[in-house]
Amino acid sequence: MNNVQDSPIGVFDSGVGGLTVLRELYQQLPRESIIYFADTARLPYGNRPGTEILKFVREILIWMAQQNVKMVIMACNTSSALALETVRSEFSFPILGVILPGARAAVKIGQRIGVISTPATAKSGAYRQAIQEINPNAQVWQVGCPEFVPLIEQNRIYDPYTKQVTLRYVSPLLDRNIDTLIYGCTHYRHLAPIFHEIIPPTVNLVDPASFVIQSAEKELKLMGLYRNRSAHPTRFYVSGCPNTFSKISQQWLGYCPVVEPVSLPKIVRSSWAREETEVLE
Numbered sequence: 001m002n003n004v005q006d007s008p009i010g011v012f013d014s015g016v017g018g019l020t021v022l023r024e025l026y027q028q029l030p031r032e033s034i035i036y037f038a039d040t041a042r043l044p045y046g047n048r049p050g051t052e053i054l055k056f057v058r059e060i061l062i063w064m065a066q067q068n069v070k071m072v073i074m075a076c077n078t079s080s081a082l083a084l085e086t087v088r089s090e091f092s093f094p095i096l097g098v099i100l101p102g103a104r105a106a107v108k109i110g111q112r113i114g115v116i117s118t119p120a121t122a123k124s125g126a127y128r129q130a131i132q133e134i135n136p137n138a139q140v141w142q143v144g145c146p147e148f149v150p151l152i153e154q155n156r157i158y159d160p161y162t163k164q165v166t167l168r169y170v171s172p173l174l175d176r177n178i179d180t181l182i183y184g185c186t187h188y189r190h191l192a193p194i195f196h197e198i199i200p201p202t203v204n205l206v207d208p209a210s211f212v213i214q215s216a217e218k219e220l221k222l223m224g225l226y227r228n229r230s231a232h233p234t235r236f237y238v239s240g241c242p243n244t245f246s247k248i249s250q251q252w253l254g255y256c257p258v259v260e261p262v263s264l265p266k267i268v269r270s271s272w273a274r275e276e277t278e279v280l281e
Protein backbone atom coordinates (compact mmCIF):
# COMPACT_ATOMS: atom_id res chain seq x y z
CA MET A 1 0.00 0.00 0.00
CA ASN A 2 1.26 3.50 -0.83
CA ASN A 3 1.81 6.06 1.92
CA VAL A 4 1.11 9.66 1.03
CA GLN A 5 4.84 10.39 1.64
CA ASP A 6 5.60 8.13 -1.31
CA SER A 7 3.33 10.07 -3.68
CA PRO A 8 5.07 12.25 -6.25
CA ILE A 9 5.51 16.00 -6.26
CA GLY A 10 3.94 17.59 -9.34
CA VAL A 11 6.00 20.25 -11.12
CA PHE A 12 4.71 22.19 -14.09
CA ASP A 13 5.64 24.93 -16.51
CA SER A 14 4.68 25.95 -20.02
CA GLY A 15 7.87 24.31 -21.34
CA VAL A 16 11.52 23.70 -20.49
CA GLY A 17 11.71 26.58 -17.98
CA GLY A 18 10.61 24.36 -15.12
CA LEU A 19 13.66 22.15 -15.68
CA THR A 20 15.65 24.80 -13.81
CA VAL A 21 13.39 24.08 -10.82
CA LEU A 22 13.57 20.34 -11.42
CA ARG A 23 17.37 20.47 -11.30
CA GLU A 24 17.19 22.18 -7.89
CA LEU A 25 14.73 19.55 -6.73
CA TYR A 26 17.14 16.79 -7.74
CA GLN A 27 19.91 18.49 -5.76
CA GLN A 28 18.03 19.50 -2.66
CA LEU A 29 15.39 16.77 -2.37
CA PRO A 30 16.88 13.76 -4.17
CA ARG A 31 14.51 11.26 -2.55
CA GLU A 32 11.34 12.80 -3.90
CA SER A 33 9.62 11.29 -6.95
CA ILE A 34 8.47 13.82 -9.51
CA ILE A 35 5.90 14.22 -12.25
CA TYR A 36 6.86 17.02 -14.64
CA PHE A 37 4.26 18.50 -16.96
CA ALA A 38 5.07 21.01 -19.71
CA ASP A 39 2.16 22.70 -21.47
CA THR A 40 4.16 23.01 -24.68
CA ALA A 41 1.13 23.11 -26.96
CA ARG A 42 0.08 26.41 -25.38
CA LEU A 43 3.36 28.19 -24.67
CA PRO A 44 4.33 30.90 -24.22
CA TYR A 45 2.07 31.71 -21.30
CA GLY A 46 3.62 35.11 -20.76
CA ASN A 47 1.86 36.85 -23.64
CA ARG A 48 -1.58 35.64 -22.62
CA PRO A 49 -4.34 37.28 -20.56
CA GLY A 50 -4.71 36.32 -16.90
CA THR A 51 -8.09 34.62 -17.45
CA GLU A 52 -6.53 32.20 -19.90
CA ILE A 53 -3.58 31.43 -17.64
CA LEU A 54 -5.94 30.76 -14.73
CA LYS A 55 -7.94 28.35 -16.90
CA PHE A 56 -4.80 26.47 -18.01
CA VAL A 57 -3.48 26.26 -14.46
CA ARG A 58 -6.79 24.81 -13.21
CA GLU A 59 -6.74 22.19 -15.96
CA ILE A 60 -3.18 21.21 -15.08
CA LEU A 61 -3.95 21.00 -11.36
CA ILE A 62 -7.01 18.82 -11.99
CA TRP A 63 -4.77 16.51 -14.02
CA MET A 64 -2.13 16.59 -11.26
CA ALA A 65 -4.79 15.61 -8.70
CA GLN A 66 -5.64 12.60 -10.87
CA GLN A 67 -1.95 11.59 -10.66
CA ASN A 68 -2.23 11.58 -6.84
CA VAL A 69 0.43 14.18 -6.21
CA LYS A 70 1.13 15.17 -2.61
CA MET A 71 2.25 18.71 -3.51
CA VAL A 72 2.51 20.88 -6.63
CA ILE A 73 5.30 23.32 -7.38
CA MET A 74 4.37 25.91 -9.99
CA ALA A 75 7.72 26.10 -11.78
CA CYS A 76 6.35 29.06 -13.68
CA ASN A 77 6.37 32.68 -12.55
CA THR A 78 3.52 33.64 -14.85
CA SER A 79 1.21 31.04 -13.27
CA SER A 80 2.46 31.97 -9.80
CA ALA A 81 1.78 35.66 -10.45
CA LEU A 82 -1.64 35.29 -12.05
CA ALA A 83 -3.23 32.14 -10.69
CA LEU A 84 -1.64 30.92 -7.45
CA GLU A 85 -3.73 32.96 -5.00
CA THR A 86 -6.98 31.87 -6.68
CA VAL A 87 -6.29 28.16 -7.07
CA ARG A 88 -4.53 27.52 -3.77
CA SER A 89 -7.78 27.00 -1.87
CA GLU A 90 -9.36 24.90 -4.62
CA PHE A 91 -7.18 21.81 -4.14
CA SER A 92 -6.43 19.62 -1.13
CA PHE A 93 -2.64 19.42 -1.69
CA PRO A 94 -0.22 22.30 -0.98
CA ILE A 95 0.64 24.44 -4.03
CA LEU A 96 3.85 26.48 -4.03
CA GLY A 97 4.80 29.34 -6.34
CA VAL A 98 8.18 30.85 -7.15
CA ILE A 99 7.52 34.55 -6.57
CA LEU A 100 7.49 34.81 -2.79
CA PRO A 101 10.63 32.67 -2.30
CA GLY A 102 12.37 34.75 -5.01
CA ALA A 103 11.30 38.05 -3.46
CA ARG A 104 12.43 36.96 0.03
CA ALA A 105 15.84 35.95 -1.30
CA ALA A 106 16.28 39.23 -3.20
CA VAL A 107 15.48 41.54 -0.28
CA LYS A 108 18.08 39.80 1.84
CA ILE A 109 20.81 41.04 -0.49
CA GLY A 110 19.48 44.01 -2.44
CA GLN A 111 17.76 47.39 -2.26
CA ARG A 112 17.65 48.28 -5.96
CA ILE A 113 16.09 45.27 -7.57
CA GLY A 114 15.54 44.57 -11.26
CA VAL A 115 13.15 41.84 -12.39
CA ILE A 116 13.17 40.34 -15.86
CA SER A 117 10.08 38.29 -16.60
CA THR A 118 7.35 37.55 -19.10
CA PRO A 119 5.16 40.56 -20.00
CA ALA A 120 2.25 39.05 -18.03
CA THR A 121 4.34 38.70 -14.85
CA ALA A 122 5.76 42.24 -15.26
CA LYS A 123 2.29 43.75 -15.76
CA SER A 124 0.90 41.90 -12.75
CA GLY A 125 3.38 43.74 -10.49
CA ALA A 126 3.59 40.56 -8.38
CA TYR A 127 7.32 40.87 -7.70
CA ARG A 128 7.09 44.54 -6.69
CA GLN A 129 4.25 43.77 -4.34
CA ALA A 130 5.99 40.78 -2.76
CA ILE A 131 9.30 42.66 -2.38
CA GLN A 132 7.81 45.86 -0.98
CA GLU A 133 5.64 43.96 1.48
CA ILE A 134 8.89 42.72 3.01
CA ASN A 135 10.91 45.91 2.52
CA PRO A 136 8.84 49.01 1.61
CA ASN A 137 12.07 50.93 0.93
CA ALA A 138 13.32 48.58 -1.75
CA GLN A 139 13.11 49.96 -5.28
CA VAL A 140 11.88 47.61 -7.98
CA TRP A 141 12.01 47.85 -11.77
CA GLN A 142 10.37 45.20 -13.92
CA VAL A 143 10.97 44.49 -17.58
CA GLY A 144 8.77 42.20 -19.68
CA CYS A 145 10.87 40.17 -22.12
CA PRO A 146 8.53 38.62 -24.71
CA GLU A 147 11.26 37.24 -26.97
CA PHE A 148 13.16 35.13 -24.44
CA VAL A 149 10.86 32.13 -24.06
CA PRO A 150 10.47 31.52 -27.81
CA LEU A 151 14.24 31.84 -28.29
CA ILE A 152 14.94 29.33 -25.51
CA GLU A 153 12.26 26.89 -26.66
CA GLN A 154 13.76 27.08 -30.17
CA ASN A 155 17.16 26.26 -28.64
CA ARG A 156 18.68 29.54 -29.85
CA ILE A 157 20.57 30.22 -26.62
CA TYR A 158 23.94 30.76 -28.32
CA ASP A 159 22.52 32.59 -31.34
CA PRO A 160 24.12 36.10 -31.50
CA TYR A 161 20.62 37.52 -31.82
CA THR A 162 19.79 36.22 -28.32
CA LYS A 163 22.69 38.22 -26.91
CA GLN A 164 21.43 41.37 -28.64
CA VAL A 165 17.96 40.82 -27.20
CA THR A 166 19.42 40.23 -23.74
CA LEU A 167 21.31 43.52 -23.92
CA ARG A 168 18.17 45.32 -25.01
CA TYR A 169 16.16 43.99 -22.06
CA VAL A 170 18.83 44.36 -19.41
CA SER A 171 20.40 47.73 -20.33
CA PRO A 172 17.55 49.87 -18.93
CA LEU A 173 17.93 48.05 -15.62
CA LEU A 174 21.70 48.47 -15.53
CA ASP A 175 21.14 52.18 -16.29
CA ARG A 176 19.20 52.35 -13.03
CA ASN A 177 22.12 50.95 -11.08
CA ILE A 178 20.41 47.84 -9.84
CA ASP A 179 22.31 45.82 -7.26
CA THR A 180 20.21 42.67 -7.74
CA LEU A 181 18.57 41.01 -10.74
CA ILE A 182 15.86 38.36 -10.37
CA TYR A 183 15.29 35.71 -13.01
CA GLY A 184 11.53 36.32 -12.94
CA CYS A 185 10.82 33.54 -15.42
CA THR A 186 12.04 30.00 -14.91
CA HIS A 187 13.22 29.77 -18.51
CA TYR A 188 15.80 32.53 -18.10
CA ARG A 189 18.30 30.60 -16.02
CA HIS A 190 18.97 28.63 -19.20
CA LEU A 191 20.48 31.89 -20.51
CA ALA A 192 22.92 32.13 -17.58
CA PRO A 193 26.02 31.93 -19.83
CA ILE A 194 24.79 35.04 -21.67
CA PHE A 195 23.84 36.90 -18.49
CA HIS A 196 27.24 36.21 -16.97
CA GLU A 197 28.83 37.92 -19.99
CA ILE A 198 26.60 40.99 -19.74
CA ILE A 199 25.85 41.57 -16.07
CA PRO A 200 28.67 43.15 -14.02
CA PRO A 201 29.85 41.04 -11.07
CA THR A 202 28.58 43.74 -8.68
CA VAL A 203 24.99 42.76 -9.52
CA ASN A 204 23.64 39.74 -7.62
CA LEU A 205 21.67 37.29 -9.73
CA VAL A 206 18.77 35.65 -7.89
CA ASP A 207 17.20 32.46 -9.15
CA PRO A 208 13.91 31.81 -7.30
CA ALA A 209 14.11 28.13 -8.33
CA SER A 210 16.61 27.36 -5.62
CA PHE A 211 14.54 29.08 -2.91
CA VAL A 212 11.19 27.54 -3.79
CA ILE A 213 12.72 24.13 -3.15
CA GLN A 214 13.86 25.29 0.30
CA SER A 215 10.24 26.30 0.98
CA ALA A 216 9.03 22.95 -0.37
CA GLU A 217 11.34 21.07 1.98
CA LYS A 218 10.07 23.03 5.00
CA GLU A 219 6.46 22.44 4.00
CA LEU A 220 6.97 18.72 3.39
CA LYS A 221 8.56 18.30 6.81
CA LEU A 222 5.88 20.38 8.49
CA MET A 223 3.09 18.35 6.92
CA GLY A 224 4.76 14.98 7.48
CA LEU A 225 5.02 14.45 3.73
CA TYR A 226 8.81 14.16 3.47
CA ARG A 227 9.95 11.00 1.71
CA ASN A 228 12.74 8.83 3.09
CA ARG A 229 13.11 6.19 0.41
CA SER A 230 14.93 6.50 -2.89
CA ALA A 231 13.07 8.28 -5.67
CA HIS A 232 11.32 6.74 -8.66
CA PRO A 233 12.49 8.04 -12.06
CA THR A 234 10.82 11.32 -13.03
CA ARG A 235 7.81 10.96 -15.32
CA PHE A 236 7.62 13.60 -18.04
CA TYR A 237 4.43 14.65 -19.81
CA VAL A 238 3.72 17.34 -22.41
CA SER A 239 0.65 18.70 -24.17
CA GLY A 240 2.64 19.23 -27.39
CA CYS A 241 5.26 17.11 -29.16
CA PRO A 242 7.04 14.65 -26.82
CA ASN A 243 10.04 14.29 -29.15
CA THR A 244 10.75 18.01 -29.38
CA PHE A 245 10.68 18.32 -25.60
CA SER A 246 12.83 15.27 -25.10
CA LYS A 247 15.51 16.48 -27.54
CA ILE A 248 15.84 20.00 -26.15
CA SER A 249 15.77 18.84 -22.52
CA GLN A 250 18.71 16.52 -22.90
CA GLN A 251 21.28 19.34 -22.57
CA TRP A 252 19.95 20.31 -19.13
CA LEU A 253 19.04 16.89 -17.78
CA GLY A 254 22.09 15.04 -19.01
CA TYR A 255 19.91 12.28 -20.44
CA CYS A 256 17.19 12.00 -23.06
CA PRO A 257 13.95 11.68 -21.08
CA VAL A 258 11.05 9.44 -22.04
CA VAL A 259 8.17 11.89 -22.56
CA GLU A 260 4.48 11.01 -22.82
CA PRO A 261 1.73 13.07 -24.42
CA VAL A 262 -1.29 14.33 -22.45
CA SER A 263 -4.28 15.98 -24.01
CA LEU A 264 -5.77 18.82 -22.05
CA PRO A 265 -8.91 20.60 -23.31
CA LYS A 266 -8.86 22.88 -26.33
CA ILE A 267 -5.40 23.95 -27.38
CA VAL A 268 -5.17 27.55 -28.58
CA ARG A 269 -1.89 28.75 -30.04
CA SER A 270 -0.52 31.99 -28.67
CA SER A 271 1.34 34.45 -30.85
CA TRP A 272 5.07 34.87 -30.26
CA ALA A 273 4.86 38.61 -29.96
CA ARG A 274 7.62 41.20 -30.26
CA GLU A 275 7.22 44.34 -28.25
CA GLU A 276 9.27 47.39 -27.33
CA THR A 277 11.20 47.10 -24.07
CA GLU A 278 9.33 48.92 -21.37
CA VAL A 279 10.50 49.36 -17.79
CA LEU A 280 7.65 49.23 -15.30
CA GLU A 281 8.52 51.61 -12.47
Ligand code: DGL
Nearest residue numbers: 017044045046077078186
Ligand atom coordinates in the same frame (compact mmCIF):
# COMPACT_ATOMS: atom_id res chain seq x y z
N1 DGL B 1 8.59 29.72 -17.51
C1 DGL B 1 7.36 30.39 -17.28
C2 DGL B 1 7.54 31.57 -16.35
O1 DGL B 1 8.30 31.47 -15.45
C3 DGL B 1 6.47 30.63 -18.47
C4 DGL B 1 7.03 31.36 -19.61
C5 DGL B 1 6.06 31.46 -20.79
O2 DGL B 1 5.51 30.44 -21.19
O3 DGL B 1 5.88 32.58 -21.28
O4 DGL B 1 6.93 32.58 -16.46
